[in-house]
Amino acid sequence: MDISDASRTTTQTVTDYDRAKEVQAFDDTKAGVKGLVDAGIVNIPRIFIRPPEELVEELTSHQTNFQVPVIDLDGVRGNKLEEIVDQVRAAAEPWGFFQVVNHGIPLNVLEEMIEGIRKFNEQDVELKKEFYTRDQTRNVRFNSNFDLHYSRTANWRDTLTISTVASTNLDPNEYPEVCRDAAREYIKNVTKLAETLFELLSLALGLKAEHLLEIGCPKEYILLCQYYPPCPQPDLTLGATGHSDPSFLTILLQDQIGGLQVFHDNQWVGVQPIVGGLVVNIGDFLQIISNDKFKSVKHRVVASQVGPRVSVPCFFMGHNAEIPKSYGPIKELTSAENPPIYRDFLASEYFSKRFSTVLDDNSPLHQLKL
Numbered sequence: 001m002d003i004s005d006a007s008r009t010t011t012q013t014v015t016d017y018d019r020a021k022e023v024q025a026f027d028d029t030k031a032g033v034k035g036l037v038d039a040g041i042v043n044i045p046r047i048f049i050r051p052p053e054e055l056v057e058e059l060t061s062h063q064t065n066f067q068v069p070v071i072d073l074d075g076v077r078g079n080k081l082e083e084i085v086d087q088v089r090a091a092a093e094p095w096g097f098f099q100v101v102n103h104g105i106p107l108n109v110l111e112e113m114i115e116g117i118r119k120f121n122e123q124d125v126e127l128k129k130e131f132y133t134r135d136q137t138r139n140v141r142f143n144s145n146f147d148l149h150y151s152r153t154a155n156w157r158d159t160l161t162i163s164t165v166a167s168t169n170l171d172p173n174e175y176p177e178v179c180r181d182a183a184r185e186y187i188k189n190v191t192k193l194a195e196t197l198f199e200l201l202s203l204a205l206g207l208k209a210e211h212l213l214e215i216g217c218p219k220e221y222i223l224l225c226q227y228y229p230p231c232p233q234p235d236l237t238l239g240a241t242g243h244s245d246p247s248f249l250t251i252l253l254q255d256q257i258g259g260l261q262v263f264h265d266n267q268w269v270g271v272q273p274i275v276g277g278l279v280v281n282i283g284d285f286l287q288i289i290s291n292d293k294f295k296s297v298k299h300r301v302v303a304s305q306v307g308p309r310v311s312v313p314c315f316f317m318g319h320n321a322e323i324p325k326s327y328g329p330i331k332e333l334t335s336a337e338n339p340p341i342y343r344d345f346l347a348s349e350y351f352s353k354r355f356s357t358v359l360d361d362n363s364p365l366h367q368l369k370l
C-alpha cells in the first residue's frame with residue numbers, strides 16, 4: 001500500500017463517525033485521559049488519533065542534534081549582567097526558547113510542585129471531579145483538553161489550571177488541598193523569576209530595565225499544571241498539538257521524562273530536561289510588542305509509552321482582570337524605517353480569535369497584523 005492509499009483508508013476511519021458525540025461522552029466521564037489509562041484501554045479512542053496526512057508527514061521528519069540554548073543566571077545581579085543580556089538576546093531572536101539554570105528557585109520547590117501535581121492527578125477520581133469544569137471564569141479548574149470541543153484531534157493530556165486572569169482575587173484556599181502548599185510556594189518563586197526575566201528582556205530589547213515591568217507584563221498569570229499519562233499508542237497522537245503561547249512569556253517546569261519539542265530551522269528539536277532547570281519561551285504578546293524582534297516559536301509535546309510526565313508552564317499575561325490594558329508595538333522599537341507590524345489589541349480580543357480556530361491553524365498573531 002503506498003502513502004496515498006494509506007491516507008485514503010485512514011481518512012474514512014477517522015472521519016466517518018459522530019465525533020462530537022464521542023467527545024461529549026469522554027468529557028462526561030470527568031476522569032480525563034488518566035481515566036482511560038486506568039480503565040486499561042489498549043487502543044486509544046479515535047478522537048485522539050491524528051489526521052492521516054499528519055501521521056504520514058511525521059514519517060518523513062528527522063531527528064536533529066540542535067540544542068536549545070542554556071543560560072546560567074548566576075551573577076545576574078552582579079558583574080555577569082551584560083553577558084547574560086547578550087545571551088538572552090541571542091536566544092530570544094532566532095529560537096524564542098531557552099533554558100535557565102541557577103535561577104534562584106530552590107530545587108525542593110520545583111520537585112514539590114511536580115510531586116503535588118502528580119498527587120492531584122493520582123488521587124481518588126471523585127475528588128478530582130469536583131474541580132472538573134470548562135467554566136473560564138473559575139480561577140481553579142480541572143479538565144482534559146481546553147479545546148476538546150473544537151480541536152481536530154484531542155491530546156493525550158489532562159490539565160489543572162490556576163489563573164488570576166478571571167479575577168485578581170485568587171484565594172489559595174481554592175487550590176486543591178493536595179498541591180496547595182507546593183503551588184503557593186512555586187507561584188511566589190516563579191513570579192519573582194519572571195520579574196528578573198522581564199528586566200533582562202527589556203535590556204535585550206535596548207529598553208530601560210523596568211520597561212516590561214512598568215507595562216505590567218508579569219502582572220497576571222495562568223499556571224497550567226499538565227499531566228501526560230503513559231500512552232499505549234504514542235505514534236498516533238500527541239501530548240500537545242503544535243502551537244505558540246498566548247502570553248508575554250512562559251516559564252515551564254518539567255520533570256525528567258522529556259517530550260517537549262520546539263520547531264527550529266524547519267525541524268522539531270527536543271528540549272532536554274535539566275535537573276533544576278526551567279524552560280523559558282517568548283509568547284505571542286511579546287512578539288507583537290517587540291515588533292517581531294523576539295519570536296514566539298511553535299512547540300508541541302509528543303506522547304510516550306513512558307510516563308506519566310508532569311510539566312507546569314506558567315503564562316505571564318499582563319493586565320487583564322479589572323482594567324484590561326491594550327498592548328501594541330513599543331514606540332521606542334518602531335521608526336519610519338521600522339514601522340509597527342501589528343495594531344494594538346486587548347488580550348480578550350486575542351483570545352476570542354484564538355478560541356475560534358483550531359490550535360495549530362493560523363495564530364491570532366497574523367490576524368492582528370496592520
Ligand code: OGA
Pocket residue numbers: 224226240245252254259260299300301311312313
Ligand atoms: C503549553 C505547553 C509544554 C509542556 O502548555 O503551552 O507548551 O511541556 N506545554 O507541557
Ligand code: NI
Pocket residue numbers: 243244245299313
Ligand atoms: Ni505552549
